[in-house]
Amino acid sequence: MLELRDITAGYDRRAPVVRGVSLAVAPGEAVGLLGPSGCGKSTLARVAALLHRPDAGTVVLDGTPAHGWRHRAPRAQRTAFGVLFQQPRLSADPRLRLADVIAEPLRATGRKTEVANRLGELGPLVGLGAELLTRRPHEVSDGQLQRACLARALVLRPRWLICDEMTAMLDASTTAALVAVVESYRRETGAGLLAVGHDRTLLERWCDRTVSWAALGTTTGMPGAG
Numbered sequence: 001m002l003e004l005r006d007i008t009a010g011y012d013r014r015a016p017v018v019r020g021v022s023l024a025v026a027p028g029e030a031v032g033l034l035g036p037s038g039c040g041k042s043t044l045a046r047v048a049a050l051l052h053r054p055d056a057g058t059v060v061l062d063g064t065p066a067h068g069w070r071h072r073a074p075r076a077q078r079t080a081f082g083v084l085f086q087q088p089r090l091s092a093d094p095r096l097r098l099a100d101v102i103a104e105p106l107r108a109t110g111r112k113t114e115v116a117n118r119l120g121e122l123g124p125l126v127g128l129g130a131e132l133l134t135r136r137p138h139e140v141s142d143g144q145l146q147r148a149c150l151a152r153a154l155v156l157r158p159r160w161l162i163c164d165e166m167t168a169m170l171d172a173s174t175t176a177a178l179v180a181v182v183e184s185y186r187r188e189t190g191a192g193l194l195a196v197g198h199d200r201t202l203l204e205r206w207c208d209r210t211v212s213w214a215a216l217g218t219t220t221g222m223p224g225a226g
């Protein structure tokens with residue numbers, strides 16, 4: 001179970017963007033979080049993935065409260081998450097070939113020996129052929145780069161996927177392809193999903209249940225901003 005308990009978070013302690021929000025995702029469950037631009041969804045998604053320390057509240061992973069954030073999170077907790085962001089160009093090192101973007105988490109956790117195998121599995125799964133895997137981010141489209149970022153998110157076989165507007169800049173067919181990859185991974189592994197976005201149709205079709213930001217708690221959300 002991934003539990004967010006009474007989370008308050010933001011960038012200025014005097015004016016948090018997330019206030020007293022609670023949300024739980026059961027193992028294998030897909031939860032959509034729907035809200036307007038600027039309300040704080042991404043901030044909450046980053047808290048859930050242990051990438052942003054909340055000002056107050058607790059993230060509980062399978063009964064164990066998280067204490068460290070980012071690189072200070074225990075490896076077992078950090079690697080339990082695969083995270084996919086809206087803008088792949090901000091999250092992929094521009095100097096790396098796509099194969100190395102995908103393999104980065106394996107190398108960072110001392111699992112170099114698995115690189116060739118995992119690339120052989122994940123490249124075809126996300127629709128990236130051998131030639132594309134040799135290119136750098138500036139030599140591929142946003143959709144191709146997002147496919148690589150999805151493969152990177154899956155490479156350590158996470159128990160939880162956090163997708164923050166992962167398809168916002170993609171066309172309908174790439175969106176469908178990436179959602180299908182996530183769903184086949186979840187069927188195979190039983191991973192849970194928190195998908196954040198503002199596209200109600202997509203989230204309702206994709207997820208077991210969809211909650212709206214307004215129903216989650218008291219926030220200082222700024223509808224229409226951002």
Ligand SMILES: Nc1ncnc2c1ncn2[C@@H]1O[C@H](COP(=O)(O)OP(=O)(O)OP(=O)(O)O)[C@@H](O)[C@H]1O
Pocket residue numbers: 011017035036037038039040041042043044198222225226
């Ligand atoms: N690094 C930051 N420093 C300061 N303020 C930030 C930072 N990141 C986000 N914010 C502010 O926090 C608020 C919530 O941002 P957040 O990205 O969580 O919203 P969101 O609901 O995901 O929006 P969108 O759908 O537009 O991505 C916004 O008002 C935003 O300007």
